[in-house]
Amino acid sequence: MAKINEYIPVVGQPVIDDLRLLGEKLTGKVIQNINSTSVGGGVAEILNRMLPLLKELGVDARWDLVKGGSQFFEVTKKFHNALHGRREDVSRRDFEVFMETSRENIEELNTYGDIVFVHDPQPIALVTKKKDNKWIWRCHVDVSNPNRRVWRFLKGFISQYDASVFSAPSFAQDIPIRQFLISPSIDPLSDKNKELPQETIDSVLNKYGISKDKPIITQISRFDALKDPVGVIKAYKKVKQRIDCRLILAGGTAADDPEGVRVLEETREAAAGDADIHILLLPQNDIEVNALQRASTVIMQKSIKEGFGLTVSEALWKAKPVVASNVGGISLQVKHKYSGLLCHSIDGAAFELKQLLNNPQYGKKLGENGKEHVRNNFLITRHLRDYMLLFLSLYHNEDTVYL
Amino acid sequence: MPENEIKKAKEPFRFYTRLNLSELTGMKASDLGELLECLKKAPESAIYHHTHRFLQQHQYLSPEPPNDFAYWVSNVLGERRLGEHLASIDTIGFNNINDLRQKFISVIKDYLKENPSAKLKFASNEEALYFVKSISFIFPTNYLAYDLAEFLDILKKITIDSVYFHIFESRLRLAKGTNDFSKWIKESIGDSKLASDISKLDPYSYTLEELKDRIIKITEARLGV
Numbered sequence: 372m373a374k375i376n377e378y379i380p381v382v383g384q385p386v387i388d389d390l391r392l393l394g395e396k397l398t399g400k401v402i403q404n405i406n407s408t409s410v411g412g413g414v415a416e417i418l419n420r421m422l423p424l425l426k427e428l429g430v431d432a433r434w435d436l437v438k439g440g441s442q443f444f445e446v447t448k449k450f451h452n453a454l455h456g457r458r459e460d461v462s463r464r465d466f467e468v469f470m471e472t473s474r475e476n477i478e479e480l481n482t483y484g485d486i487v488f489v490h491d492p493q494p495i496a497l498v499t500k501k502k503d504n505k506w507i508w509r510c511h512v513d514v515s516n517p518n519r520r521v522w523r524f525l526k527g528f529i530s531q532y533d534a535s536v537f538s539a540p541s542f543a544q545d546i547p548i549r550q551f552l553i554s555p556s557i558d559p560l561s562d563k564n565k566e567l568p569q570e571t572i573d574s575v576l577n578k579y580g581i582s583k584d585k586p587i588i589t590q591i592s593r594f595d596a597l598k599d600p601v602g603v604i605k606a607y608k609k610v611k612q613r614i615d616c617r618l619i620l621a622g623g624t625a626a627d628d629p630e631g632v633r634v635l636e637e638t639r640e641a642a643a644g645d646a647d648i649h650i651l652l653l654p655q656n657d658i659e660v661n662a663l664q665r666a667s668t669v670i671m672q673k674s675i676k677e678g679f680g681l682t683v684s685e686a687l688w689k690a691k692p693v694v695a696s697n698v699g700g701i702s703l704q705v706k707h708k709y710s711g712l713l714c715h716s717i718d719g720a721a722f723e724l725k726q727l728l729n730n731p732q733y734g735k736k737l738g739e740n741g742k743e744h745v746r747n748n749f750l751i752t753r754h755l756r757d758y759m760l761l762f763l764s765l766y767h768n769e770d771t772v773y774l
Numbered sequence: 775m776p777e778n779e780i781k782k783a784k785e786p787f788r789f790y791t792r793l794n795l796s797e798l799t800g801m802k803a804s805d806l807g808e809l810l811e812c813l814k815k816a817p818e819s820a821i822y823h824h825t826h827r828f829l830q831q832h833q834y835l836s837p838e839p840p841n842d843f844a845y846w847v848s849n850v851l852g853e854r855r856l857g858e859h860l861a862s863i864d865t866i867g868f869n870n871i872n873d874l875r876q877k878f879i880s881v882i883k884d885y886l887k888e889n890p891s892a893k894l895k896f897a898s899n900e901e902a903l904y905f906v907k908s909i910s911f912i913f914p915t916n917y918l919a920y921d922l923a924e925f926l927d928i929l930k931k932i933t934i935d936s937v938y939f940h941i942f943e944s945r946l947r948l949a950k951g952t953n954d955f956s957k958w959i960k961e962s963i964g965d966s967k968l969a970s971d972i973s974k975l976d977p978y979s980y981t982l983e984e985l986k987d988r989i990i991k992i993t994e995a996r997l998g999v
Binding site for chain 1: 791793794795796797798799800802817818819899900901902904906907908909910911912913915916931932933935936
C-alpha cells in the first residue's frame with residue numbers, strides 16, 4: 372500500500388502539505404466507517420485504499436462491517452436496483468427481512484465513533500442508535516430517479532443523520548439534512564492504475580489468448596444488468612460490420628451481488644459464436660484489469676445507471692479514449708467531445724466507437740485531455756481532502772469556515 | 775528596485791489557503807425561466823461556485839469557459855448567443871457577488887425580451903443545471919514572508935489554492951476590492967509599482983498555474999533576479 376509521500380510526484384508537495392494540515396485539525400476525532408463488505412465493489416475498494424492514508428495523515432479512521440445472510444443481501448440488491456430506478460418487486464416481507472437483520476446489527480455493532488460514516492443502504496438503520504455523536508450517510512448509488520416506495524422507507528432513516536453525501540448533483544434529494552457533493556476517486560498508485568511494463572500487458576493478453584492483430588474495445592464492469600453487457604455486445608456487432616475489431620468484457624462479481632451469475636450467462640449467450648468476443652471473469656485481479664485497459668484501443672462504459680462509473684476515470688488516467696453513457700457521475704468525468712464521447716443508445720455508442728477507431732488522433736487528444744481532468748479532480752488525494760473537509764463541516768454551519 | 779536593497783516588511787505576510795467542499799442546494803434549472811428564478815434565490819456561495827468552479831476543476835479548459843451558466847446555456851440549451859453574452863461578463867469588474875448575480879439576471883432578462891422563444895428550450899433531468907454551493911475552509915499555512923525575496927520563494931512553493939485565495943477569494947467574495955498580495959506589497963513593503971502591476975492582471979484569463987507563474991515573473995523582474 373502506497374504511503375502519502377509517494378503521491379508527491381503525481382500531485383505535488385504543496386497538495387500533500389495541505390492534507391497534513393487538515394489531518395491535524397481532526398486530531399482526537401474517531402471516524403468509524405461502516406459498510407457491508409470488505410472486498411468486491413467500489414465502496415470496499417475505496418475504503419481499503421483511503422483508510423491507511425487517513426491514518427497516516429493523523430486521522431483515527433476505522434472500519435466495521437454489518438452482517439447479513441443471503442436473504443438480507445438479496446433484499447439489499449433489490450433496494451439497490453430500485454434506487455437506480457429499475458422496476459423491482461419489493462414485497463412487505465422484503466422490508467421485514469431488512470429490518471430483522473438491521474435489528475441484529477443494531478444490537479451487536481458498537482457505534483463508538485465521534486463521527487459514524489455509514490456507506491450505502493445496508494447499514495442505514497444503525498442510525499437509530501445515534502446519541503450525541505455525528506452521523507453521515509454516504510450514498511454511492513445513482514438516486515436521480517429512485518423507486519419511491521424504497522426511497523420513502525430509507526428516507527425515514529436518512530432524515531435522522533446529520534449530513535448526507537452524494538456523488539453527482541443530479542442525485543440531490545428532498546431531505547431535511549445537508550447534502551454534500553463528493554465524487555469518488557481512483558488511486559494512481561494502485562495495481563489497477565499504476566504504470567505497467569509492456570511485457571506485463573502482453574503476458575496478460577497471452578494468458579487469455581487475445582491477439583493484438585485488431586483494435587480492441589473493452590468494457591470493465593461487474594456482470595450486472597445495469598452495466599448493460601449485452602448492449603455492449605450489440606454495439607460491438609454494429610461496429611464489426613464496418614471495422615474488424617475485438618471486444619473484451621471483463622469483470623468480477625461482488626460478495627453482495629447474487630444476481631451476477633445470471634447476467635454472466637445472458638452475456639455468454641449473446642456472445643456465442645463470435646471468437647473475437649472475450650468474456651473474462653476476473654474477480655479482484657487488478658493488474659490484469661490494468662493491463663487490459665492499457666491494451667485497449669477504446670474503453671466503453673455503456674451503463675444504464677451508475678453510482679459514479681469510476682472505470683471511466685481509470686480509463687482516462689491511462690489516456691484512453693472513452694465512449695460512455697451519459698448517466699450518473701459519468702458526465703462529470705467526460706465532457707463530450709473534449710475528454711471523451713457520451714452516448715445515449717446502442718446506435719449512438721456504435722457510431723462513436725467507429726469515429727474513434729477510424730480517427731486515432733482524435734481519440735489520442737480526448738484521452739490526453741481526460742488524463743489531465745482526472746489528475747485535477749478524480750485522484751484519491753482530492754478525495755482525502757474532501758472527506759476531511761466533510762468531517763470538519765459537521766462542526767461548522769457557515770459557508771465560510773475559518774480553521 | 776535595486777537588487778541589493780531588499781526591504782523588510784512592516785508586517786510579515788502570512789500565506790493562507792482555502793479549500794472548497796461542494797454542498798447541494800436542492801435548486802435546479804431546466805429552462806431559462808427556472809435559471810432566472812434560481813439566480814435570484816440562490817445563496818451567494820452558489821453564485822460564487824458556478825462562476826469560479828471552472829478555474830479549479832477544469833484547469834486544462836481555462837480560460838474557457840468562464841462560468842457554468844454560460845456553459846450550460848450554450849451546450850445544453852443550445853442558446854449560443856446568450857451563452858456568449860454570459861461568458862463575456864467581466865467577472866473581475868465586480869466587487870461583490872450580488873452585483874455579479876444582478877448582471878447575470880439582467881443579461882438573461884434582456885435576451886428573453888428579444889428572443890421570447892428561447893424560453894421554450896429545456897434540458898432533460900440528466901442535463902438540468904443543479905445549483906451547488908461552495909463551503910470554503912480558510913486556514914493559515916506554515917509560510918510567512920518578511921520581505922519580497924521570501925515572498926517570491928514561498929510563492930514558488932504554495933498550492934494554486936493558496937494563490938486562488940489571495941487573488942480571488944479575498945478580492946471578490948470577501949469584498950476587499952484588491953488582492954492580498956498587492957495590498958501587502960503596497961502597504962507593508964511600500965512598493966506601489968509592483969502592487970499595481972499584480973493588481974492589473976486579469977486573473978480570469980489565465981489558468982491558476984499560469985497566473986502563479988506570471989506573478990512570480992513580475993516579482994522576479996522587480997527584484998532584478
